Amino acid sequence: MVGQTFRERPPPARLAGLVSAAWVQRVLPGAPPYPHRDIPNGCVHLVCRSGATPCVVGPLTAPRTEVLAPGSVVVGLRFRPGAAVAVLGMPAAELTDLVVDATDLWGATALAAGERVAAAASGDDAAIAALEGLVETAWQAGAHTPDPLMAEAVRRLMPWHAGDVRSVGAQLSLSERGFRRRCRDVVGVGPKTLQRMLRFQGFLARAQFALARGGSPADGGLARLSVDTGYADQAHLTRECVRLTGATPREFLRATQETCGCGHDHAASFVPLLGPRPG
Numbered sequence: 001m002v003g004q005t006f007r008e009r010p011p012p013a014r015l016a017g018l019v020s021a022a023w024v025q026r027v028l029p030g031a032p033p034y035p036h037r038d039i040p041n042g043c044v045h046l047v048c049r050s051g052a053t054p055c056v057v058g059p060l061t062a063p064r065t066e067v068l069a070p071g072s073v074v075v076g077l078r079f080r081p082g083a084a085v086a087v088l089g090m091p092a093a094e095l096t097d098l099v100v101d102a103t104d105l106w107g108a109t110a111l112a113a114g115e116r117v118a119a120a121a122s123g124d125d126a127a128i129a130a131l132e133g134l135v136e137t138a139w140q141a142g143a144h145t146p147d148p149l150m151a152e153a154v155r156r157l158m159p160w161h162a163g164d165v166r167s168v169g170a171q172l173s174l175s176e177r178g179f180r181r182r183c184r185d186v187v188g189v190g191p192k193t194l195q196r197m198l199r200f201q202g203f204l205a206r207a208q209f210a211l212a213r214g215g216s217p218a219d220g221g222l223a224r225l226s227v228d229t230g231y232a233d234q235a236h237l238t239r240e241c242v243r244l245t246g247a248t249p250r251e252f253l254r255a256t257q258e259t260c261g262c263g264h265d266h267a268a269s270f271v272p273l274l275g276p277r278p279g
Helices: 108-119 124-142 148-156 165-171 176-186 191-212 222-229 234-245 249-260 267-274
Strands: 004-009 019-027 034-038 045-049 055-057 064-068 073-079 099-101
Touching: 004 267, 019 124, 019 267, 045 108, 045 124, 073 124, 108 124, 148 165, 148 176, 148 191, 165 176, 165 191, 176 191, 191 222, 191 234, 191 249, 191 267, 222 234, 234 249
Parallel strands: none
Antiparallel strands: 004 019, 019 073, 034 064, 045 055, 045 073, 055 099
16 A cells, blocks of 8 residues: 555664564555554554554454554554563553553653654654663663563464473473463463464464565465464464454455555564574
8 A cells, every 4th residue: 555654673682572673654644544453463562653642552352453644653662472561560461452551651751752752753763762762761660571481481382383382381380270370461361362373473474574575475375374374274274364353364465465565664573473494
């Protein structure tokens, strides 16, 4: 879709343990309103629309669409699954499917960050730096660190691993109930739900990788893409795609190509999800 751009980049090294990617999205003046769809991915996001205060978007369990008006500039950070609690100082489960004004969490510091985003709206790096500064200040004030056990659990639930949830918990010396409780507190959803989300993110990563190389997001066919991503078959992918996006795989990939095939840069998000041997 012409009239809207999306640029993404990795975080600075000092925040790499907390944040997986930062982005700036623009809807050009005179362009039609843009319906931006967020899908569940197991992550907490810090988002600021230029001219507004930042907000924290908790982990989603269903797709969420927000219509961006012409001239909108949106800056955001995506926390790694389970890492946001080190900054928020509260269980992620308390934010599931919620959008919270960041001033409710960090007061004047969040308000000042929003003002810096507005002042830097014409420069992507400066706008991103304003939110990164807010995260760093909040993190240092709380002096918390991400839960290393859950970080390892997330790694083992990535789409290129074949293990089931029960075996992952056992490998980490967690009971089934304990693993479920800890995952909900730290990530915001249970481990099985998180595994479904990460697997679908792996599917989306392969589609984005194909687009970045100038190909079709369904190169090789949906059946092969389903199995390569860890689904039992194409029907399994279809059920999960409808659950997480509200659309069938073909509808979802068509929309992805229409919105992202015009030069969007999603590499910071999709490359880590491709696994040890991309492509």
